[in-house]
Amino acid sequence: MPNAESLSRWANLLADPVLLQHLFDKLPDAVFFVKDQTERYVMVNETLLARCGIAHKSDLIGRTAEEVFPAPLGAGYTAQDRQVLRTGREIQDRLELHMYPNGRQGWCLTFKTPLRERNGDVVGLVGISRDLHRPNEQHPEYGHLAEALDFLQTRFDEAVRLEELARKVGLSMDRFERLVSQVFHLTPRQLLTKIRIEAASRLLREGDEGIAAIAHACGYSDHSAFTRQFRSTVGVTPLAFRRSQP
Known part of the structure; x- marks a missing residue:
């Protein structure tokens, strides 16, 4: 079993934001994002860019969902972010119907959790929205x-x-x-x-x-x-x- 020193070393390695972005860029069926305490994107994956019809991450960083998604949907997403940041409470597996600027619609399960400093202050949030796939009709007990x-x-x-x-x-x-x-x-x-x-x-x-x-x-x-x-x-x-x- 790894000791405390070994676990700390692995934790530091996995905390590399470049590595995180690289990993989440490989998930075409999951949107990943990090936002600061003003609800603005600071880290996103390629899937979110594709869903928004945006070519470069730099065109999304620093913007809020309200500025990216069509009204009034974007305002709703930003209000949800604000709730997580204000209350410090997670959103777990919330079923959502997402509508993207390119006209695509899709069902997702959304998870958002606050990011905290060592003193407990909420300074941002991290979220994942996983696409809800077609039912597994091949399941033996379908x-x-x-x-x-x-x-x-x-x-x-x-x-x-x-x-x-x-x-x-x-x-x-x-x-x-x-x-x-x-x-x-x-x-x-x-x-x-x-x-x-x-x-x-x-x-x-x-x-x-x-x-x-x-x-x-x-x-x-x-x-x-x-x-x-x-x-x-x-x-x-x-x-x-x-x-x-x-």
Whole structure:
């Protein structure tokens, strides 16, 4: 087992920012960034550049998400950064629908954690957003989830009780959660949220129904609860999202 001196040596070697950037540049399905206490980028990887349609890292360093991403989405991302910096609390595996300046959309799981000085002061943050890949339909037990997935995709407008759904398809809740994680890389609650927010986004883009009606159509009996969930997932309110659509 490495001793304290050996661990300290390895920690110093791995703390090299050039090495970190080089490593994260090799991850095409993960966005990596470091921001200072004014929410400005100080380190980014090539994947973030590609998603933003920016050619050089120097064109992104020193800017905030609000300056890079289209309104009103950028303001939402910057507000999230500000919350982490102000509270010092992490964001862990938050399901988010990202919309990039090049028009691409993608589901991600986002992690952000504050960077602290030795005295505990928060001086920045580091974050990773991992692309959510297609479900693993080759998983040997994918068939066990087929009925549950069909239910969620066709009846997401109902008051879904996940424990009852697990029993309905012959699974314990623990096993249901484990299989959903292995196949979809999400929790059952995140999977339901993803299906509902995708439907809500489509209705906001393509229709003219009111927000309350869309909330009800997507399984939210409470208009304000829908708005909070949509904002947490997409970064903006449903109304702001609708107004941002071409």
